[in-house]
Amino acid sequence: MTETVLVAGYATRHVARSARRAGYRVCAVDHFLDIDLGWNVIDYAGFEELADLPAAIDQICSRNPIDHLILTSGAETIACPGIRRAGTDPETIQKFLDKSSIQKFFSEIAVPHPTLAATGEFPVMIKPVSGAGGWRNAIVRTEEEKKAWIDGMELPYLCQQFISGLPASVSCVSDGRRAVAIASNEQILRGFGDSAFGFAGSITPCDHPLADRMMAVAEHIVAASGCIGSVGVDFVLSDEAVAIEVNPRFQATLDTVESSIGTNLFTMHMDACFGRLPMARPRPRRYAARRILFAEKDCMIRSHLDRFGAIIADIPRPGTEFSEGDAMVSVFGSGESREAALRMLDNHISVIRQYLE
Structure with a gap:
């Protein structure tokens, strides 16, 4: 019998699509409720604030028998008694949602990581202790810049040694004792403004020595x-x-990882939850790129972008309003080389941009 999974979190489209392609019946609780989320689920519910997310989960569970619960960004520590959680337990997750705990963990297992900055040391990377996506991270070079960041955020924070280099990531699957790297990824960051270190896309695999x-x-x-x-x-x-x-949790690089290695990551996730890991790292078959397009000014989408579903994702509905800086849509490209993938990506972006005003 086909099992039903509930994917819940701030953004779930990428996980829901992978789960559907893996053969599951999929329900979702999501903030955005994009058009292509609806293509991949049998039922969904939305929420505005994260505090409303548990009620939306209860709403879905009242209508559907759920076999497995998958929690994505924003929902990782929610307790849902009576539903089998497929993934890391809440106590362990909490440890890795706290960047000061991550700092201690890296020290304990002796891997290279940025050290905590000494008082008066500049430049430093300042970031909230909790939060995903890098949106509030910033380089500060003086005490005045540091104070302005602290006053503007009003959040617990830490300051780390600033490391210059290529932002990258690795996607792994683990059974809790062993881990296998599935793909390496080059991360694309916003690169400007108050969200310069915010995630804006990925290229898989990562071409770096x-x-x-x-x-x-x-x-x-x-x-x-x-x-x-x-x-x-x-x-x-x-x-x-x-x-x-x-x-x-599942990462925002899921789309490019699956496109590159040609393997379903949700299946690998569920296998790992039951103690089954790949015998070896998958070999990339091609390069895959994703870029998130952001609103350059306040605007409304009037076009039916679903007709471009082969080259975009996170598709907004006509009439959706965006404020300057909001994420609007994801665009994809692929090719036999990094350069070919980026050329296709740029061509697709040129096509889509004319419909975003």
């Missing part, structure tokens, strides 16, 4: 973490592979 070393370090990290299922590790590649964070 340290990519293999990074994958080995990621396997060591994830195996020691106790996390189960799909787990990601963020890095900066400079003179060495420097570990930045652990993401104990």
Whole structure:
């Protein structure tokens, strides 16, 4: 009998699509409720604030028998008694949602990572202790800049040594004791404004001399973490592979990973939850790229973008309003080389941009 999974979190489209392609019946609780989420689920519910998410989960569960619960960003620690959680337990997840705990963990297992900055040391990377996606991270170079960031955020924070280099990540699967690296990824960041370090896309595989070393370090990290299922590790590649964070959930690189290796990541996640890991790292078949397009000004989508479903994802409905800086849509490209994948991506972006005003 086909099992039903509930995918819940702030953004779930990528996981829901992978789960459907893996043969599951899929329900979702999601903030955006994009058009292509509806293509992949049998039922869904929305929420505005994260505090409303548990009620939306209860709403779905009242209408559907759920066999497995998959929690994505924003929902990782929610308790849902009576539903089997497929993934890392809440206590372990909580450890890796706290960046100060991650700092201590990296020290304990002796992997290269940014050190905590000393008082008066500049420049430094300042970031909230909790939160995903890098949106609030910033480089501060003076006490005045540091104070302005603290006053503007009003959140617990930490300051780390700033490491320059290529932002990258590794996607792994783990059974809680062993881990296998599935793919290396080059991360695309916003690169400007208040969200300069915010995630804006990925290229899989990562073309860097340290990519293999990074994958080995990621396997060591994830195996020691106790996390189960799909787990990601963020890095900066400079003179060495420097570990930045652990993401104990499906990552935003899922689309390019699956496109590159030609293997369903949700199936690998569920297998890992039951103690089954790949015998070896998958070999990439091609390069895959994804870029998130952001609103350059306040605007409304009037076009029916679903007709471009072969080259885009996270498709907004006509009439959706965006404020300047909001994520609007994801665009894809692929090819036999990194350059070919980026050329296709740029061509697709040129096509889509004319419909975003």
